[in-house]
Amino acid sequence: MKIFITLAILLATTVASAGILIEPQLGYILSNKYSGTIGLTSPSFTGTTTANYKSTGPDYGARLGYEVLGFMSGLNYVHSSGKSKNSDGTTDDLKSTNIGVFVGYKAPILFRAWLAYNFSSKTTIKTNDIKGNSTEIGLGFTGLPFLSINAIYRMYKYTELTNAGVTYTASNYTPKEIELAISVPFNLF
Secondary structure, three states: OHHHHHHHHHHHHHHHOEEEEEEEEEEEEEEEEEEEEEEEEEOOEEEEEEEEEEEEEEEEEEEEEEEEOOEEEEEEEEEEEEEEEEOOOOEEEEEEEEEEEEEEEEOOOOEEEEEEEEEEEEEEEOOEEEEEEEEEEEEEEOOOOOOEEEEEEEEEEEEEEEEOOEEEEEEEEOOEEEEEEEEOOEEEO
């Protein structure tokens, strides 16, 4: 009987603090930059190119998952658009999309943290389509009602670059990004 009561209490506690997490997010990329040499390989070409750019711009996205006892996990989506400023002073439009999974923890008061692996990271700059993956680390302040103010650090690893219909395998192409965002985490049920 004691075991049954203990299990019932644990189950009730888990159900009471568990639910579906829906979290829309609106942010601004403060800095996305890369400066270095990119190795390129295709069936008919092996060589390098240099890139030196910085970009900023707005983004939006959402997390959809499940939260239980403060632990959360699920799917992650972020889309951004902005301007890329090149080392020669020219500016190009930039669009980027990240799709992946996340795990995290929401502390009982004031803070939450998560780690995301975006298995699909795609960026378009001018005539270049760039693909790879990214990892992000996020920290949110939850001291305001209904809102989380988030600082996000995202590390890209691009492995494929397509320019003018030719696809290259890319190496050493690892931009870093800093973002400030506001999200509204809803926990249903």
